[in-house]
Amino acid sequence: MKVVVVRFAPSPTGVLHIGSVRTALFNWLYARHTNGKFLLRIEDTDKLRSTDENKQLIFDALKWIGIDHDGEVVIQSDRLERHKQVAYELVENGMAYFCYCSQKELVEKKEIAINSGKSYKYDRTCRDLLEKKTGIPYVIRLKSEIDGNTIVNDLVQGTVRVNNSQLDDLVLLRSDGTPTYALSVVVDDHDMGITHVIRGDDHLTNTFRQIQIYKACGWNIPNFGHIPLIYGVDGAKLSKRHGAVSIVEYKDLGYLPEALSNYLLRLGWAHGDDEIISKEQAIAWFDIKNVGKSPSRFDINKLTHLNEHYIKEKNGEDVIEYMSQFMGVQPDGAAKTRILKGLKSLKERAKTIVDLAKSSMIYVEIPSEYDEKCYKFTEGIHLKLLREFCKNMEDSSSDFYEKAKKIAENNNVKFVEMAQSLRAALTGNTISPSVFEIIDIIGIEESRKRIEKFIEIFEK
Ligand code: GLU
Numbered sequence: 153m154k155v156v157v158v159r160f161a162p163s164p165t166g167v168l169h170i171g172s173v174r175t176a177l178f179n180w181l182y183a184r185h186t187n188g189k190f191l192l193r194i195e196d197t198d199k200l201r202s203t204d205e206n207k208q209l210i211f212d213a214l215k216w217i218g219i220d221h222d223g224e225v226v227i228q229s230d231r232l233e234r235h236k237q238v239a240y241e242l243v244e245n246g247m248a249y250f251c252y253c254s255q256k257e258l259v260e261k262k263e264i265a266i267n268s269g270k271s272y273k274y275d276r277t278c279r280d281l282l283e284k285k286t287g288i289p290y291v292i293r294l295k296s297e298i299d300g301n302t303i304v305n306d307l308v309q310g311t312v313r314v315n316n317s318q319l320d321d322l323v324l325l326r327s328d329g330t331p332t333y334a335l336s337v338v339v340d341d342h343d344m345g346i347t348h349v350i351r352g353d354d355h356l357t358n359t360f361r362q363i364q365i366y367k368a369c370g371w372n373i374p375n376f377g378h379i380p381l382i383y384g385v386d387g388a389k390l391s392k393r394h395g396a397v398s399i400v401e402y403k404d405l406g407y408l409p410e411a412l413s414n415y416l417l418r419l420g421w422a423h424g425d426d427e428i429i430s431k432e433q434a435i436a437w438f439d440i441k442n443v444g445k446s447p448s449r450f451d452i453n454k455l456t457h458l459n460e461h462y463i464k465e466k467n468g469e470d471v472i473e474y475m476s477q478f479m480g481v482q483p484d485g486a487a488k489t490r491i492l493k494g495l496k497s498l499k500e501r502a503k504t505i506v507d508l509a510k511s512s513m514i515y516v517e518i519p520s521e522y523d524e525k526c527y528k529f530t531e532g533i534h535l536k537l538l539r540e541f542c543k544n545m546e547d548s549s550s551d552f553y554e555k556a557k558k559i560a561e562n563n564n565v566k567f568v569e570m571a572q573s574l575r576a577a578l579t580g581n582t583i584s585p586s587v588f589e590i591i592d593i594i595g596i597e598e599s600r601k602r603i604e605k606f607i608e609i610f611e612k
Pocket residue numbers: 161162163195337350351352355
């Protein structure tokens with residue numbers, strides 16, 4: 153069996169869209185599943201829009217989500233001479249030709265066609281010119297097949313065909329000597345030994361033209377798999393309008409790479425009803441043939457649900473590592489020990505790493521501000537409850553839960569009033585893990601300090 157060689161070929165012309173990440177993931181899984189190779193090519197021939205920063209974002213994002221590539225990264229702009237050479241070879245072999253039509257002539261012909269209600273296609277004026285003209289700018293055009301059909305047995309879409317009469321003699325080399333995108337892709341895929349081109353179905357029309365180039369070059373045509381694009385819940389193509397679309401945004405919102413990767417995998421591919429799929433299982437099960445034909449809808453709630461799952465699963469040290477970038481501090485020593493102790497309860501309420509980083513601050517520092525929902529617990533009776541609790545803390549032998557219950561009873565208030573007052577004082581918030589767990593973790597001394605500070609601030 154021939155080794156599978158796939159590639160991910162992003163253009164560094166903008167942020168990395170999660171749809172592209174899914175394309176990368178499918179390619180990567182297919183390579184790992186088949187013990188093949190996953191290559192990375194940066195398509196940076198659009199000099200105006202490609203930036204080094206975007207290129208770096210691609211590398212960082214792939215690393216973050218755990219997609220590693222084989223071999224050296226191929227930089228498309230390094231290979232322009234080779235692409236150009238292929239264009240001239242095709243002319244020599246009679247598979248392509250110099251076209252001397254000026255831009256002006258072409259525009260005029262196009263206008264005439266459109267005005268008479270026809271669709272425009274280059275009329276092949278120069279296709280059979282016998283002599284080479286000198287001193288006139290030219291482009292190189294492919295002698296596209298005129299008769300018959302071009303058929304793609306797409307691994308995802310099934311058999312797709314186009315009548316060759318619909319295809320143009322496409323430009324391979326522009327008049328400024330630069331290769332066109334279609335030519336560059338084909339030459340690179342061929343030279344890199346790509347066996348399977350797996351990409352978004354927005355490239356399907358390019359595929360028909362690219363196949364013409366393969367044929368003209370006499371090269372093996374790779375297998376193609378065009379995966380449906382990702383749509384928003386409203387059925388429109390996923391865009392900024394639907395919220396975050398770049399992978400960095402999800403990272404910044406506190407999503408774990410495992411969650412995003414699991415979710416993207418499930419968008420368009422399924423293994424029975426399995427929702428939670430580990431990377432190892434994905435590699436074992438993934439096959440491009442099982443990718444669905446219909447567009448998938450991005451549902452942030454499902455992603456969040458997976459995120460909650462992976463947050464719970466992740467070990468303490470790793471979680472703290474992720475959290476620290478959102479905390480403004482790297483919790484170490486005592487703070488880290490406390491967070492580790494309280495982590496299980498904190499995780500119960502966390503949808504994202506950002507949530508977790510926020511809620512963990514109770515183990516890092518004394519509240520410096522109080523949520524306005526806490527103000528309710530600054531009224532006289534609540535301060536009285538807190539004062540009594542503080543006094544009771546001197547005796548550390550008995551259970552603080554029992555003490556709190558008794559104080560509430562003695563003051564004729566519900567237990568929840570007591571607990572919420574403690575919560576406000578200890579955490580500066582109205583939602584947190586059990587206050588008795590918090591007292592246990594931060595210790596009696598610090599708990600008392602926090603309660604006293606609260607009383608002092610709000611006492612009139
Ligand atoms: N550079 C193209 C893109 O980012 C991908 C081309 C391909 O996969 O053939 O859409």
